[in-house]
Amino acid sequence: MTELFLQSIRKLVEFTPEETEQFLSCLKRVCIPKKSFHLKAGEICTSVAFINSGMLRAYYTVNGEDITGEFIFEGNWISDYPSFLTKTPGKLYVEALEDSELFVLDYNKLQWLYTQSQNSERFGRLIAENLYIHLNNRIFSFLTEKPEDRYKNLIKRRPNVAERIPQHYIASYLGVRPESLSRIRKRMAAGDIS
Amino acid sequence: MTELFLQSIRKLVEFTPEETEQFLSCLKRVCIPKKSFHLKAGEICTSVAFINSGMLRAYYTVNGEDITGEFIFEGNWISDYPSFLTKTPGKLYVEALEDSELFVLDYNKLQWLYTQSQNSERFGRLIAENLYIHLNNRIFSFLTEKPEDRYKNLIKRRPNVAERIPQHYIASYLGVRPESLSRIRKRMAAGDIS
Numbered sequence: 001m002t003e004l005f006l007q008s009i010r011k012l013v014e015f016t017p018e019e020t021e022q023f024l025s026c027l028k029r030v031c032i033p034k035k036s037f038h039l040k041a042g043e044i045c046t047s048v049a050f051i052n053s054g055m056l057r058a059y060y061t062v063n064g065e066d067i068t069g070e071f072i073f074e075g076n077w078i079s080d081y082p083s084f085l086t087k088t089p090g091k092l093y094v095e096a097l098e099d100s101e102l103f104v105l106d107y108n109k110l111q112w113l114y115t116q117s118q119n120s121e122r123f124g125r126l127i128a129e130n131l132y133i134h135l136n137n138r139i140f141s142f143l144t145e146k147p148e149d150r151y152k153n154l155i156k157r158r159p160n161v162a163e164r165i166p167q168h169y170i171a172s173y174l175g176v177r178p179e180s181l182s183r184i185r186k187r188m189a190a191g192d193i194s
Numbered sequence: 195m196t197e198l199f200l201q202s203i204r205k206l207v208e209f210t211p212e213e214t215e216q217f218l219s220c221l222k223r224v225c226i227p228k229k230s231f232h233l234k235a236g237e238i239c240t241s242v243a244f245i246n247s248g249m250l251r252a253y254y255t256v257n258g259e260d261i262t263g264e265f266i267f268e269g270n271w272i273s274d275y276p277s278f279l280t281k282t283p284g285k286l287y288v289e290a291l292e293d294s295e296l297f298v299l300d301y302n303k304l305q306w307l308y309t310q311s312q313n314s315e316r317f318g319r320l321i322a323e324n325l326y327i328h329l330n331n332r333i334f335s336f337l338t339e340k341p342e343d344r345y346k347n348l349i350k351r352r353p354n355v356a357e358r359i360p361q362h363y364i365a366s367y368l369g370v371r372p373e374s375l376s377r378i379r380k381r382m383a384a385g386d387i388s
Binding site for chain 2: 060062063067081082085086091114117118121122124125128129131132133135136137139140143144
């Protein structure tokens with residue numbers, strides 16, 4: 001049941017069996033049915049959560065418009081990390097697009113884990129570094145790439161997005177209107193965009 | 195000579211005297227004269243650097259346009275962190291706007307420090323977390339605030355920006371043309387914007 005979780009951890013750090021046990025003992029299993037919310041803007045996010053199965057969409061609402069920040073699939077972590085770290089109200093909505101099973105780790109438990117071993121600190125550092133790299137890449141993609149290039153890169157690098165995410169959410173992720181994404185897809189199908 | 199550096203470290207972690215000594219022994223003092231570059235886009239960034247005195251501007255060039263990412267003053271760290279972490283060519287130019295003295299910490303030395311103590315890992319985690327929070331706030335400011343609000347908040351929160359940075363760089367940081375910033379400043383001086 002925790003195999004995916006352990007695989008994900010092993011990519012970052014080599015926990016001892018005791019450290020692994022300690023980490024696992026801090027997790028709480030939570031099920032989020034499709035279309036339900038895991039996080040809501042305005043509330044303080046008090047946990048990070050590993051997605052053991054399912055998929056969620058994280059989005060912001062800016063001037064009444066819905067901006068998709070990220071799609072998060074099984075095997076990854078989800079949090080409103082700035083809210084979690086600063087204990088201030090979050091800006092993120094996180095909604096399950098599929099029935100999802102999460103392993104939730106509360107703020108106090110994570111802070112306690114950090115005090116328990118150098119490996120736990122390393123784990124936290126690498127998670128934060130990866131988040132920073134990802135956010136930076138996402139900004140750069142917006143600053144420097146055309147929407148059609150963003151779309152091509154997205155479906156190339158993350159085929160599960162094309163397979164499992166409705167088109168209007170992909171449009172929102174790319175920062176274009178659904179009708180623009182339709183045009184891009186038609187031009188790609190016609191071979192106008194390679 | 196290292197008092198500012200030690201103060202900055204103490205805000206994040208409580209190093210033992212031995213850990214502090216270890217950290218200090220890894221630093222290399224580098225002077226960057228005004229208008230010289232500390233980092234250039236296209237090159238792999240191999241260090242993080244603490245600014246002991248002076249001030250630098252980090253910027254990107256996108257479609258021939260210069261976008262100011264950040265102004266970094268004494269007491270803070272500067273790096274092209276995604277390039278540093280992934281060992282890929284950087285996107286950032288970092289130019290000294292004042293004569294600057296840096297304490298430079300090379301990649302290998304930092305990785306070695308991380309292996310030496312839990313406190314070093316903690317230091318790295320907190321730095322990465324703070325960078326993430328800062329980048330996130332910056333994006334949100336762009337998504338949700340008008341240029342005049344971004345300007346007001348900037349000079350309120352960081353008076354040294356208004357005092358030490360030329361107006362055209364402030365405009366580039368706010369994502370507006372210099373003439374738009376002039377208009378905002380005039381309206382503020384006339385009391386049209388409180």
